[in-house]
Amino acid sequence: MNKLIELKNITKTFDDSQVLKGINLDINENEFLTLLGPSGCGKTTTLRIIAGFEEQDKGELLFNGIEISKVPPYKREFNTVFQKYALFPHLNVFDNVAFGLTIKKTDKNVIKQKVERMLKLVGLEGFGQRDVTLLSGGQQQRVAIARALVNEPKVLLLDEPLGALDAKLRKEMQAELKKIQIEVGITFIYVTHDQEEALSMSDTVVVMNNGEIQQIGTPTDIYNEPENRFVAEFIGESNIIDAIMLKDCLVQFDGFDFECVDKGFKENEEVEVVIRPEDIDIVKKGNAKLEGVVKSIVFKGVHYEILVETSERTYMIHTTDYFETGLEVGLSFGPEDIHVMYKD
Amino acid sequence: MRHFKNLVRPYLVWSFLIIVIPLFLIFMYAVTTNGNSLINIQFTLDNFKKFIEPVYITVFMKSIKLGAITVAICLILGYALAFIISKFKEKTQDILILFVTVPMWINMLLRTYAWMSLLSDNGVVNSLLGFLGIDPIKMMYTDFSVIVGLVCNFLPFMIIPIHTSLAKMDKSLIEASYDLGANPVQTFFKVIFKLSLPGVVNGVIMVFLLSISTFVIPKLLGGGQFVLIGNLIENQFISVGDWNFGSAVSLILAIIILVLISVMKKLDIDGMQKGA
Numbered sequence: 001m002n003k004l005i006e007l008k009n010i011t012k013t014f015d016d017s018q019v020l021k022g023i024n025l026d027i028n029e030n031e032f033l034t035l036l037g038p039s040g041c042g043k044t045t046t047l048r049i050i051a052g053f054e055e056q057d058k059g060e061l062l063f064n065g066i067e068i069s070k071v072p073p074y075k076r077e078f079n080t081v082f083q084k085y086a087l088f089p090h091l092n093v094f095d096n097v098a099f100g101l102t103i104k105k106t107d108k109n110v111i112k113q114k115v116e117r118m119l120k121l122v123g124l125e126g127f128g129q130r131d132v133t134l135l136s137g138g139q140q141q142r143v144a145i146a147r148a149l150v151n152e153p154k155v156l157l158l159d160e161p162l163g164a165l166d167a168k169l170r171k172e173m174q175a176e177l178k179k180i181q182i183e184v185g186i187t188f189i190y191v192t193h194d195q196e197e198a199l200s201m202s203d204t205v206v207v208m209n210n211g212e213i214q215q216i217g218t219p220t221d222i223y224n225e226p227e228n229r230f231v232a233e234f235i236g237e238s239n240i241i242d243a244i245m246l247k248d249c250l251v252q253f254d255g256f257d258f259e260c261v262d263k264g265f266k267e268n269e270e271v272e273v274v275i276r277p278e279d280i281d282i283v284k285k286g287n288a289k290l291e292g293v294v295k296s297i298v299f300k301g302v303h304y305e306i307l308v309e310t311s312e313r314t315y316m317i318h319t320t321d322y323f324e325t326g327l328e329v330g331l332s333f334g335p336e337d338i339h340v341m342y343k344d
Numbered sequence: 345m346r347h348f349k350n351l352v353r354p355y356l357v358w359s360f361l362i363i364v365i366p367l368f369l370i371f372m373y374a375v376t377t378n379g380n381s382l383i384n385i386q387f388t389l390d391n392f393k394k395f396i397e398p399v400y401i402t403v404f405m406k407s408i409k410l411g412a413i414t415v416a417i418c419l420i421l422g423y424a425l426a427f428i429i430s431k432f433k434e435k436t437q438d439i440l441i442l443f444v445t446v447p448m449w450i451n452m453l454l455r456t457y458a459w460m461s462l463l464s465d466n467g468v469v470n471s472l473l474g475f476l477g478i479d480p481i482k483m484m485y486t487d488f489s490v491i492v493g494l495v496c497n498f499l500p501f502m503i504i505p506i507h508t509s510l511a512k513m514d515k516s517l518i519e520a521s522y523d524l525g526a527n528p529v530q531t532f533f534k535v536i537f538k539l540s541l542p543g544v545v546n547g548v549i550m551v552f553l554l555s556i557s558t559f560v561i562p563k564l565l566g567g568g569q570f571v572l573i574g575n576l577i578e579n580q581f582i583s584v585g586d587w588n589f590g591s592a593v594s595l596i597l598a599i600i601i602l603v604l605i606s607v608m609k610k611l612d613i614d615g616m617q618k619g620a
């Protein structure tokens with residue numbers, strides 16, 4: 001895969017507070033890359049620097065290997081889908097979508113053809129003459145996507161584009177966006193604070209916190225191999241346990257030694273271990289090292305969420321089987337279910 | 345909410361007393377013959393016919409012309425100033441707008457007298473020109489002096505509504521325009537100006553209205569022989585004493601202004617909807 005955009009040690013300060021503290025990121029051609037992190041962590045600022053609406057204080061921004069920090073936004077081959085759509089209220093749907101092509105003085109017939117094809121792609125065929133201010137949120141969103149994509153950008157930037165939609169529509173649009181990305185075959189840089197959205201749509205997830213990148217990886221990597229406590233906690237529910245790495249592939253916690261698959265830590269290094277709730281099996285007492293009592297069981301729609309209290313802590317387990325509260329049980333997990341992280 | 349409605353009543357009574365009754369009286373004067381006698385009212389349209397006489401039509405056309413020139417100058421100057429002001433930080437903008445309104449705190453008569461001393465044959469401007477070795481120019485009692493007076497007095501009424509519409513404009517629309525490849529000039533004409541049209545329309549209406557109905561400025565800066573519609577009406581009431589004709593001219597002016605406003609508003613709405 002080709003590197004399309006490179007961010008090198010980008011920093012940005014607003015009124016004395018450092019919002020980006022050295023961002024290093026490579027973005028490939030045709031990649032669906034998501035910036036994920038809590039509100040205020042600097043996602044939008046990163047996106048605005050790529051788009052050209054802000055300039056970094058330090059660091060380089062390369063596009064196809066060429067520094068573009070000083071290139072104004074109207075000369076960059078990127079288009080943006082804004083958080084609140086930012087559709088032109090004085091133009092109808094057709095003219096909104098045609099805006100970029102009109103600026104480029106494209107032939108009228110070509111514009112008509114391209115706009116209509118794009119409206120069809122986003123499911124708004126025949127909406128051309130509508131007043132954009134009278135469309136629903138979901139429809140405005142589609143117009144915003146069409147308006148950006150019709151220019152055939154090299155990169156599409158999307159800032160929480162589904163933030164204003166209700167849950168059901170969000171799900172639909174997630175699937176649709178992914179489909180559109182594959183269909184047009186360009187790079188998407190997507191910003192969201194919703195971990196589920198990030199995991200379900202992306203090729204690459206970039207987890208950010210406090211202006212720093214915490215981890216870059218595929219959704220599976222991020223979920224299964226969180227690099228630190230922040231990532232583990234931010235991406236879904238987890239059991240996070242203080243532990244000691246005795247040696248490669250052997251970790252000690254809750255008074256027992258467990259085999260694991262992680263290597264490269266110092267001997268006897270203090271670490272943290274993540275075990276996902278769905279990776280723990282509840283077994284008969286005596287069949288596992290850890291033992292405890294079922295404290296509560298709550299039905300969550302697909303699975304039960306069970307809390308088991310051991311002598312050291314309370315574990316959360318997700319399972320489709322039912323266990324009586326008060327039952328004494330054993331907790332079992334395999335070496336590959338234990339994820340060892342550096343301690344902050 | 346409902347019981348607050350009663351609070352509006354005194355206001356309605358006031359409006360009736362100070363707006364509706366005088367308007368009704370003007371209407372009555374305009375459609376009747378001489379005198380204030382209520383006993384033998386005689387209705388007539390002569391007062392309106394009189395307006396069609398060439399003397400008055402000339403006055404009317406001249407008023408419209410000066411009003412249009414004033415609007416054009418105020419629009420260019422006012423838009424430029426409003427645009428520049430809108431580029432500053434929000435707090436600075438408030439202060440700058442306050443400065444724009446400063447002249448409005450001073451009585452219009454005083455301001456106009458100030459212009460007289462600036463523009464008169466041996467006034468400040470001519471003295472300065474004299475220093476530069478340029479012969480004095482006759483500025484007082486010309487179209488020029490009247491237009492200067494009109495523009496300076498009414499410019500704030502153009503700046504403020506335009507600035508308001510620029511300031512409340514959604515900045516992400518401007519970014520969207522850049523994002524779609526429009527350079528700053530294209531963005532100005534295709535987005536910023538279009539979205540500021542409501543402010544422009546309000547400013548144009550205000551300045552035009554004020555310019556064609558004023559009588560102080562043309563009187564002082566234009567001299568006694570300089571007659572615009574405002575002066576014509578004033579003369580009918582103060583010196584000639586023909587209240588009936590004065591009222592008829594007022595009504596004609598009011599109707600023309602109303603028609604103008606509705607046309608402008610319509611243009612504005614169409615502009616907003618159709619755009620480019």
Ligand SMILES: Nc1ncnc2c1ncn2[C@@H]1O[C@H](COP(=O)(O)OP(=O)(O)O)[C@@H](O)[C@H]1O
Binds near residue numbers: 014019038040041
């Ligand atoms: N133009 C600005 N001026 C001052 N502070 C800003 C500006 N833009 C963003 N910030 C601050 O920078 C931080 C990061 O903002 P942002 O990038 O929007 O975060 P996110 O999109 O991840 O929620 C926030 O604390 C925000 O208040």
Ligand SMILES: [Mg+2]
Binds near residue numbers: 043044045
């Ligand atoms: Mg944001």
